[in-house]
Amino acid sequence: MNRKPGEKQRILVVDDEENLRHMLQLMLQKQGYLVDQAAHGAAALQMASQGSYDFILCDIQMPVMDGADFLKEAVAAGTSGTIIMMSAYGTVDTAIECMKLGAYDYISKPFKSDEIALVLKKAEERERLKSENRRLKDEIGKEYSFASIISKNPRMQEIFSLVRKVCDFKTTVLVLGESGTGKELVARAIHYNSRRKNAPFVAVNCGAIPENLLESELFGHVRGAFTDASADKAGLFEQADGGTLLLDEIGELPLPLQVKLLRVLQEEEIRRVGASASKKVDVRVISATSKDLELEVAGARFREDLYFRLNVFSINLPPLRERMEDIPLLVTHFLGKYDEKYDKRVVRCAPDALKALMNYRWPGNIRELENCIERGMVLCEGETMELGCLPEKLRGAATGDRGPVVPPDSLSLKLAEELLEKDFIRRALEKTGGNRTHAARLLEISHRALLYKLKDYGME
Numbered sequence: 498m499n500r501k502p503g504e505k506q507r508i509l510v511v512d513d514e515e516n517l518r519h520m521l522q523l524m525l526q527k528q529g530y531l532v533d534q535a536a537h538g539a540a541a542l543q544m545a546s547q548g549s550y551d552f553i554l555c556d557i558q559m560p561v562m563d564g565a566d567f568l569k570e571a572v573a574a575g576t577s578g579t580i581i582m583m584s585a586y587g588t589v590d591t592a593i594e595c596m597k598l599g600a601y602d603y604i605s606k607p608f609k610s611d612e613i614a615l616v617l618k619k620a621e622e623r624e625r626l627k628s629e630n631r632r633l634k635d636e637i638g639k640e641y642s643f644a645s646i647i648s649k650n651p652r653m654q655e656i657f658s659l660v661r662k663v664c665d666f667k668t669t670v671l672v673l674g675e676s677g678t679g680k681e682l683v684a685r686a687i688h689y690n691s692r693r694k695n696a697p698f699v700a701v702n703c704g705a706i707p708e709n710l711l712e713s714e715l716f717g718h719v720r721g722a723f724t725d726a727s728a729d730k731a732g733l734f735e736q737a738d739g740g741t742l743l744l745d746e747i748g749e750l751p752l753p754l755q756v757k758l759l760r761v762l763q764e765e766e767i768r769r770v771g772a773s774a775s776k777k778v779d780v781r782v783i784s785a786t787s788k789d790l791e792l793e794v795a796g797a798r799f800r801e802d803l804y805f806r807l808n809v810f811s812i813n814l815p816p817l818r819e820r821m822e823d824i825p826l827l828v829t830h831f832l833g834k835y836d837e838k839y840d841k842r843v844v845r846c847a848p849d850a851l852k853a854l855m856n857y858r859w860p861g862n863i864r865e866l867e868n869c870i871e872r873g874m875v876l877c878e879g880e881t882m883e884l885g886c887l888p889e890k891l892r893g894a895a896t897g898d899r900g901p902v903v904p905p906d907s908l909s910l911k912l913a914e915e916l917l918e919k920d921f922i923r924r925a926l927e928k929t930g931g932n933r934t935h936a937a938r939l940l941e942i943s944h945r946a947l948l949y950k951l952k953d954y955g956m957e
C-alpha cells in the first residue's frame with residue numbers, strides 16, 4: 498500500500514472474540530494505526546475487497562469462515578495487505594500451514610502489545626523493501642530499454658523495430674556482431690521489454706568457463722556427482738527459470754555440450770549432472786557471438802542442427818565504422834555518462850578531436866569508443882575534450898590519413914625520413930602494446946637502435 502507521508506496505516510482485525518477485538522483495536526490505535534474489525538472470515542473478505550488495508554490480523558478458529566479459508570480466498574482474490582495469523586494453543590500447525598499459503602507470519606495468543614508492534618514493524622520493513630525493489634527494477638528496465646541504445650542509423654532502427662515485435666514471444670534469438678557492437682545490450686533490451694522482465698536475466702560467457710565445469714554451470718549438479726560436488730546446485734537454466742538466459746560467445750561452446758544444449762532447447766527440460774530425473778524449465782534463450790557461425794558449421798566446429806535451432810531469429814549488428822553518423826551521438830551520450838561518474842562538466846568535443854574520432858576505424862567498436870571517452874574524461878580539464886586527451890592512436894587519424902604528413906612546401910628528404918620513421922615506430926609500438934623488444938623486431942632494427950631513435954625523436 499502506498500500511503501502518503503503522515504497518512505495512517507490501516508489494519509483489519511478478524512476474530513470471533515469481541516473482547517479480543519476491542520483490546521487489539523485500542524492497542525493498535527495507540528500505536529497510531531486506523532483499525533477496523535470483522536467477526537469472521539466471510540465478513541473480513543467483504544471488507545478487504547472494499548477497503549484497502551496495509552495489514553490483516555486474522556484468528557484461525559472462527560465460525561462461518563475460518564482463518565485458513567479466509568486466507569486462501571483472500572490470496573486468490575489478490576487482496577492487498579500483509580496477512581498475519583493469530584494462533585491459539587493447538588493451532589500452531591495450522592498457522593505454519595497458513596504461512597505456506599501466503600500469510601506473512603503468525604503470533605501466538607496470548608501476546609503482549611510490543612510483540613504485535615514488532616511483527617508489524619518487520620512487515621512494514623519488508624513492504625518498504627519490496628517497493629524499493631520494484632522501483633529499482635523499473636529503473637533497470639529503463640536503463641536497458643531500446644531507447645537507451647543510441648543510434649540514428651537506418652539499419653539499426655530497422656533492427657529495433659523488428660526486435661520489438663519478437664520481445665514477447667519465446668523465440669530464440671541469435672545476436673551477431675563484432676566485439677563491442679552492443680550484443681549484450683540488445684539481449685538485455687529484449688528481456689526488459691518482454692513479459693519476462695520481472696524474472697531474472699542471466700548471462701553466461703561460454704568461452705570463459707572451463708569445459709569440464711560448463712555443464713554443471715549450465716544445468717546444475719546433484720550432491721556427489723563429482724569430487725567437489727558437496728551439495729546440490731541449481732544451474733543457470735534453473736536460475737533463469739521464467740526469464741531469459743544469454744549464452745554469450747556461443748561459438749565457443751564445446752561440441753559435447755552443443756548436443757546437450759540442443760536437447761534442452763527441444764525438450765524444455767534440464768537434467769542436473771548426476772541426476773536421474775529431468776526438470777521442466779521455462780527459459781527464453783538468446784545467444785550471441787562475434788564468430789561467423791556458418792563458417793564454424795562448415796568447419797564442423799559447430800553443429801548444424803543447433804545452429805538452425807538458435808538461428809530462428811537473428812540480428813546482425815553493424816560495426817561502428819558502418820554507422821559513423823552515430824559517433825557524435827554516442828560521444829555526447831558517454832560524455833554525460835562519465836560526467837556523472839567522475840563529477841566533471843565536459844560537454845563537448847573540440848572540432849579536431851571529433852574529427853579524429855570520425856576518422857578512426859574502431860576495430861573494438863562502441864566499447865572501444867566508450868573506453869576512449871572515459872579515459873579522455875579523466876585527463877580533460879575544462880568543458881571541452883581536446884584532441885590531446887584522446888589516445889595517441891587516434892591523434893594520427895585527425896588528419897584523415899594514417900601516414901606521416903610531410904609539409905607540402907618541403908623537399909627535405911631528411912625531414913620526410915624522420916616523419917616516416919616516427920610514424921613506423923609509433924605503429925610498431927602500438928601493435929606490440931608498447932613492448933620495445935617486439936617492436937624493434939617488427940621494424941627490423943636492433944633494440945639498441947630503437948632506444949636511440951626514441952630518445953632522439955623525443956618519443957620516450
Ligand SMILES: Nc1ncnc2c1ncn2[C@@H]1O[C@H](COP(=O)(O)OP(=O)(O)OP(=O)(O)O)[C@@H](O)[C@H]1O
Pocket residue numbers: 645646647648674675676677678679680681682683787830863864867
Ligand atoms: N548503441 C549503443 N548505445 C549506447 N551504448 C552502447 C551502444 N552499443 C554498445 N554500447 C555500450 O558499449 C559497451 C559494449 O556493449 P556490449 O557489451 O553490449 O557489446 P558486445 O557486442 O556484447 O561485446 P563483446 O562481443 O565484446 O562481448 C557497453 O558498455 C554498452 O553499454
Ligand SMILES: [Mg+2]
Pocket residue numbers: 680681745
Ligand atoms: Mg558481450
